[in-house]
Amino acid sequence: MTIDEVKIGGLGARRSRVEDNRFIRGMGNYVDDITLPGMLHMEILRSPLAHARIKSIDTSAAMAIPGVQLVLTGELLASRNLAWMPTLSYDTQAVLATDKVRFQGQEVACVVADDPYIAKDACEAIVVDYEALPVIVNPTQAMADGAPIIRDDKENQHDNVVFDWEVGDKDGTDRAFAAADVVSELELHYPRSHPSPIETCGSIADFDRATSKLTVYMTTQAPHIIRAAVAMVAELPEHMIRIVSPDLGGGFGNKVPIYPGYVVSILASILLERPVKWIEDKTGNLISTGFGRDIYLRGQMALRNDGKILAVRMHTDSDHGAFFSDAQPSKFKIGLMHSAFACYDIPVAHLTARGVYTNKAPGGVAYRCSFRITEAMFFQERMVQVAADDLGIDQAEIRRLNFVQDDDFPHRTPFGFLTDSGQYAKCLDIGLEAIGYEDFLKQKEEARKNGRLLGIGISTMTEPLGAGNSREYDILGIKMFDSAELRVHMTGKAILRTGAKTQGQGHETTWAQIVAHELGIPADDVVVEEGDTDTAPFGMGTYASRSTPVAGAAVSMVSRKIRAKARKIAAHLLEVSEEDIEWELGRFYLRSSPESGVTIQECATAAYSNVPDGMEPGLENNAYYDPPNLTWPFGCYITTVEVDPLTGVWDVLNVVAVDDCGVRINPMIVEGQIMGGLAEAYAIANMQLITFDSEGNCVGSNYMDYLLPTAWETPGFELHEVVTPCPHHPIGAKGVGECATVGGPAAFVNAVLDALKGTGVRNIDMPLLPDRVYEALTEGHDVSGAPPTRTG
Amino acid sequence: MTSLFEVVSTESSVDTPIRRITVTVNGKQHTLDVEPRLLLAHLIRQGLELTGTHTGCDTTSCGACTVLIDGVPVKSCTMLAVQADGHDVTTVEGLASASELDPIQEGFRDEHGLQCGFCTPGMMLTAKALLDENPNPTEDEVRWALSGNLCRCTGYQNIVKSVLLAAEGLRAKDDVEEDEAS
Ligand code: FES
Numbered sequence: 001m002t003i004d005e006v007k008i009g010g011l012g013a014r015r016s017r018v019e020d021n022r023f024i025r026g027m028g029n030y031v032d033d034i035t036l037p038g039m040l041h042m043e044i045l046r047s048p049l050a051h052a053r054i055k056s057i058d059t060s061a062a063m064a065i066p067g068v069q070l071v072l073t074g075e076l077l078a079s080r081n082l083a084w085m086p087t088l089s090y091d092t093q094a095v096l097a098t099d100k101v102r103f104q105g106q107e108v109a110c111v112v113a114d115d116p117y118i119a120k121d122a123c124e125a126i127v128v129d130y131e132a133l134p135v136i137v138n139p140t141q142a143m144a145d146g147a148p149i150i151r152d153d154k155e156n157q158h159d160n161v162v163f164d165w166e167v168g169d170k171d172g173t174d175r176a177f178a179a180a181d182v183v184s185e186l187e188l189h190y191p192r193s194h195p196s197p198i199e200t201c202g203s204i205a206d207f208d209r210a211t212s213k214l215t216v217y218m219t220t221q222a223p224h225i226i227r228a229a230v231a232m233v234a235e236l237p238e239h240m241i242r243i244v245s246p247d248l249g250g251g252f253g254n255k256v257p258i259y260p261g262y263v264v265s266i267l268a269s270i271l272l273e274r275p276v277k278w279i280e281d282k283t284g285n286l287i288s289t290g291f292g293r294d295i296y297l298r299g300q301m302a303l304r305n306d307g308k309i310l311a312v313r314m315h316t317d318s319d320h321g322a323f324f325s326d327a328q329p330s331k332f333k334i335g336l337m338h339s340a341f342a343c344y345d346i347p348v349a350h351l352t353a354r355g356v357y358t359n360k361a362p363g364g365v366a367y368r369c370s371f372r373i374t375e376a377m378f379f380q381e382r383m384v385q386v387a388a389d390d391l392g393i394d395q396a397e398i399r400r401l402n403f404v405q406d407d408d409f410p411h412r413t414p415f416g417f418l419t420d421s422g423q424y425a426k427c428l429d430i431g432l433e434a435i436g437y438e439d440f441l442k443q444k445e446e447a448r449k450n451g452r453l454l455g456i457g458i459s460t461m462t463e464p465l466g467a468g469n470s471r472e473y474d475i476l477g478i479k480m481f482d483s484a485e486l487r488v489h490m491t492g493k494a495i496l497r498t499g500a501k502t503q504g505q506g507h508e509t510t511w512a513q514i515v516a517h518e519l520g521i522p523a524d525d526v527v528v529e530e531g532d533t534d535t536a537p538f539g540m541g542t543y544a545s546r547s548t549p550v551a552g553a554a555v556s557m558v559s560r561k562i563r564a565k566a567r568k569i570a571a572h573l574l575e576v577s578e579e580d581i582e583w584e585l586g587r588f589y590l591r592s593s594p595e596s597g598v599t600i601q602e603c604a605t606a607a608y609s610n611v612p613d614g615m616e617p618g619l620e621n622n623a624y625y626d627p628p629n630l631t632w633p634f635g636c637y638i639t640t641v642e643v644d645p646l647t648g649v650w651d652v653l654n655v656v657a658v659d660d661c662g663v664r665i666n667p668m669i670v671e672g673q674i675m676g677g678l679a680e681a682y683a684i685a686n687m688q689l690i691t692f693d694s695e696g697n698c699v700g701s702n703y704m705d706y707l708l709p710t711a712w713e714t715p716g717f718e719l720h721e722v723v724t725p726c727p728h729h730p731i732g733a734k735g736v737g738e739c740a741t742v743g744g745p746a747a748f749v750n751a752v753l754d755a756l757k758g759t760g761v762r763n764i765d766m767p768l769l770p771d772r773v774y775e776a777l778t779e780g781h782d783v784s785g786a787p788p789t790r791t792g
Numbered sequence: 793m794t795s796l797f798e799v800v801s802t803e804s805s806v807d808t809p810i811r812r813i814t815v816t817v818n819g820k821q822h823t824l825d826v827e828p829r830l831l832l833a834h835l836i837r838q839g840l841e842l843t844g845t846h847t848g849c850d851t852t853s854c855g856a857c858t859v860l861i862d863g864v865p866v867k868s869c870t871m872l873a874v875q876a877d878g879h880d881v882t883t884v885e886g887l888a889s890a891s892e893l894d895p896i897q898e899g900f901r902d903e904h905g906l907q908c909g910f911c912t913p914g915m916m917l918t919a920k921a922l923l924d925e926n927p928n929p930t931e932d933e934v935r936w937a938l939s940g941n942l943c944r945c946t947g948y949q950n951i952v953k954s955v956l957l958a959a960e961g962l963r964a965k966d967d968v969e970e971d972e973a974s
């Protein structure tokens with residue numbers, strides 16, 4: 001009897017989430033929920049100044065408070081050679097400041113006490129004498145003549161440049177521009193934003209003197225990387241370190257880097273031989289942990305009169321804050337910025353990129369993004385709209401004209417990536433149909449006559465996901481593969497462990513669905529575990545939408561290894577040779593008489609009770625998967641808006657998303673990911689902004705000033721799908737967690753600017769706050785969110 | 793009261809005033825000695841070990857810590873434990889009975905109204921208070937009622953659907969109960 005794959009929770013099943021059973025009962029297990037016997041509590045004292053020399057630190061009053069166990073300063077760490085640590089981007093970062101503080105919120109001292117209230121009191125009792133230094137808050141200041149050198153701690157650093165990098169064909173691009181009919185230009189700032197999961201960062205370090213083993217419960221998206229880094233920094237033997245990432249209250253890239261709080265809690269536990277818990281407060285999280293974006297982009301597009309794109313030039317100036325710790329694994333300095341324009345057939349392009357240090361929190365992390373692709377796609381889709389406007393061509397038409405065609409794959413992008421599949425025009429057509437494009441254009445014209453400003457914005461993009469293939473991606477030299485280990489027990493139930501780490505994506509549900517698809521074991525019979533380095537196979541963690549492309553592929557591959565062994569066992573049970581049997585979901589059968597067969601569960605039982613001579617007993621295996629290429633999902637996002645000419649406030653009328661993420665494991669979860677991504681796209685376009693005043697004070701250090709949208713502001717979304725399987729992924733999946741956040745913002749911005757068409761306004765920097773829109777509308781000029789930037 | 797705060801109160805007893813309070817949490821009465829500055833959220837999480845109530849901010853903005861005080865949603869990070877003296881507190885752990893889930897919990901599960909689960913307890917309690925008041929809310933009423941609770945994962949659409957489904961479930965349940973009573 002054939003098994004119905006959807007019934008057993010295989011591919012395509014809208015299976016309810018396994019993890020929800022504990023979350024809806026309030027029985028999740030987040031780091032702050034863990035209490036260990038004898039546990040102490042740590043608080044961090046942060047710098048109030050963005051740039052200052054530390055003249056002295058007096059901790060005596062803090063030490064005198066009853067219940068205080070330990071006060072740590074940079075000086076104490078320096079005596080153990082631990083004041084600085086390597087970042088994941090081959091820079092160094094202060095654990096606790098010694099000589100200077102270099103951004104507001106930098107970690108200056110830590111107090112460990114019997115309870116968190118005492119620790120907080122004691123932090124306030126520490127007296128630090130600072131001598132203020134001139135502050136640099138943007139790339140222009142960083143590159144100005146005579147600018148103070150922020151990283152004077154580094155021997156060979158004589159300016160504030162982090163890197164200069166380029167890619168593409170400069171001469172070819174110059175030639176194409178010389179032959180162009182029209183050249184369009186655009187310059188914009190993608191503002192600093194914070195991923196801001198509701199749960200902040202935290203850790204509990206537990207050094208056990210009896211065994212010399214260090215266990216750290218930690219909010220990390222990549223526990224194995226942390227283990228490797230701790231082994232390197234703290235010089236502890238790797239087998240004596242156990243990192244456990246329990247339930248995470250969201251991550252979005254914020255929980256990839258290594259933060260000083262983690263490191264100091266570990267050191268404190270080793271010194272005190274007691275568990276030490278550190279739970280960051282929200283302000284600490286917003287002002288000191290990995291932000292996203294903060295980059296100035298400018299570029300030009302060479303065009304033919306009919307709309308054909310001939311070439312693109314781009315330059316980026318990225319602000320990395322005081323320490324280069326963007327935690328991105330590619331060998332490209334500005335991440336995958338050069339994935340820009342990948343969905344268009346453009347012959348040639350050239351990109352230059354400069355990164356600089358400033359007196360701001362370190363980061364540039366991939367906030368729901370695969371390393372700068374969000375900025376890349378935003379610039380791409382804004383540039384395409386500007387070009388369409390310059391040429392007077394319809395914004396859908398210019399995209400259709402330049403798309404890579406369905407039968408042109410594999411396609412080499414102008415910057416050298418290889419895209420492999422997609423149906424771009426089909427996605428666009430579905431989107432246009434869903435939004436009612438032609439009707440809306442008429443409605444818009446009508447409304448104009450009555451003084452109402454309607455606009456429609458399109459954003460289409462293919463983005464590279466997976467951060468894998470070991471040729472080009474590594475972290476600290478560790479290649480970007482991922483892993484899965486599957487044990488099938490003798491009753492046919494199973495446990496699966498992977499090197500990824502779910503933060504809400506639902507791996508406990510979806511990984512079991514892949515096993516069900518490959519082996520016919522019902523998903524309910526497969527338990528999934530992640531996040532404990534003592535039990536999970538070595539993996540690189542979850543970010544860059546890489547779980548499904550890489551770890552998900554490993555789940556498939558390990559299941560296939562299990563199936564191969566089960567096949568031998570089945571042949572033994574059926575007393576035939578392997579060639580005589582066939583597989584259907586969950587069962588091997590005799591080709592000559594299909595009714596005779598054995599189920600995968602019977603094979604599992606036999607693996608422990610009746611194996612053929614010479615075969616090892618047991619039914620378990622593991623797989624390490626190194627993807628041959630990145631995966632390339634496609635997204636088409638279309639929004640309609642109405643701008644109020646009296647206030648500059650804009651309302652979203654409709655949002656349509658058409659996503660092609662290849663084969664969908666669990667459509668319900670895929671849709672959840674897309675809606676979450678769209679909400680963040682809306683947030684970034686409309687309100688979410690971390691900014692700094694000229695003294696380097698972070699404006700937006702809490703949820704009253706850093707505006708996140710609620711259920712009230714967030715629009716509704718209409719979702720559509722196209723499925724073009726990934727040609728190299730074992731189940732044809734491409735990944736989806738970030739597509740909407742990457743592609744979405746340009747749809748909103750393009751829509752608002754479309755509503756302003758005719759005013760001469762080409763750009764308003766995000767977030768499109770009402771005052772910016774109002775200024776653009778009434779004064780008829782572009783509105784920049786930041787000072788103009790020219791660093792070279 | 794469990795270890796953490798008791799240890800504090802005895803070791804630094806000289807100048808730490810202690811207040812005795814009585815609170816009913818999920819139907820169970822507790823008499824406790826607490827420091828006056830202790831936040832209700834911390835009493836619930838560390839003192840009573842009910843860790844389903846989360847804390848996500850310092851400014852009464854996120855709603856992850858929402859509990860019901862006498863049926864009214866309150867952000868427990870911004871209330872002192874002593875202010876709960878004599879009151880009735882419901883946390884997420886009090887939503888389900890031993891044998892069955894509350895329709896709100898079922899709604900969140902069935903409509904995929906949660907991802908990381910961190911905002912979920914606060915969302916569900918806020919929704920419960922809404923549905924107790926208004927068993928048949930519109931989508932806008934749900935969105936407005938939830939606007940004090942932040943979620944970073946879901947984009948809210950499925951949360952709204954979850955609450956609307958729960959409302960339906962509750963109305964159906966009430967109808968059955970009425971039928972049985974009559
Ligand atoms: S923790 Fe109470 S509102 Fe955020």
Ligand code: FES
Pocket residue numbers: 198249250504905906907908909910911912942943944945946
């Ligand atoms: S489900 Fe993660 S914050 Fe709401």
